[in-house]
Amino acid sequence: MKRVLISAALLLSAGLALAQAYPNKPIRIVVPFTPGSATDIMARIVGEKLGTAWGQTVIVDNKPGAGGTVGSAFVAKSEPDGYTLLVVSTGHVVNPVLYPGLSYDTVGDFAGITPLASLPNVLVVGANSPIKNVQELIAAAKANPGKLNYASAGTGSATHVNAEKFRAVTGIQATHIPFKGTPETITETVAGRVDFMFTPVLSSIPMIRDNRMRALAVSTAQRSSALPEVPTVSEAGVPGFVFDFWIGLLAPAKTPRDVVNKLNQEVGKALAQPDVKERMAKLGGEPMPMSPERFDAFIREEHATLSVIMKDAPK
Secondary structure (H helix, E strand, C coil), X not given: CHHHHHHHHHHHXXXXXXXXXXXXXXXXEEECCCCXXXXXXXXXXXXXXXXXXXXXXXXXXXXXXXXXXXXXXXXXXCCCCCCEEXXXXXXXXXXXXXXXXXXXXXCCCEEEXXXXXXXXXXXXXXXXXXXXCHHHHHHHHHHCCCCCEEEECCCCCHHHHHHHHHHHHHXXXXXXXXXXXXXXXXXXXXXXXXXXXXXXXXXXXXXXXXXXXXXXXXXXXXXXXXXXXXXXXXXXXXCCCCCCEEEEEEEECCCCHHHHHHHHHHHHHHHXXXXXXXXXXXXXXXXXXXXXXXXXXXXXXXXXXXXXXXXXXXX
């Protein structure tokens, strides 16, 4: 018994020492999507603040592919020391449904640090599209089953999940076209090669402001402060429809708890800074801090709820 207590004390002291020394070298934040995506932008905002606070280099490393699973697999297998982190979005929780045989456990192989932001998605069409509102989109899709297409930032991405929920609730049929990231979807929608998509306000607002895309509705329960003139999907004729797009920070599962807590505290400070709040508000987002324990539970809840929606979604 005495040996067990001594061993436990040694492990505890080692963990405390690691947390006190952390960070003493560059930190890598892996983003499993392309540069310019909402997930990427949030990772860079937080990474910049962590680097300043700790006097360490914070590298944002984009590893896109397969709905975010390429970057996620990389982090799941990384050393659990707090120096390799992962920024994900809502789609992370449904990837086991869409990608059977993943090399990692979406829930069990990661430790939640904190959500970073809640962001509205906006339903958009190209500026030259004949579709002017949500009801016209639904009517066009029902009149031409499967002929309209919609883009996403990849199978299993939050943009895909949002569109699938909309498709399921409205009963429309449409063809899914997955891309590697949000910037590509915006380019294709502006060019008119994509009929519609749900995309983060944060990523799409410049094109909306330049009248190169038309915003039909936002996915959240309340209108976006960045696009106050745009109705919610519910207001636009689909009562009760809500989809919350979140972005969060994870670490490999066996990362010492003291390091996880230290990251949680420092990121929480960053999210509370006025300039961060202002930058997020201009892009339609709000800080979404949680304790690591609550974030772990939140991920389990989202996984259970959204997996049901995506089970029969076209891949």
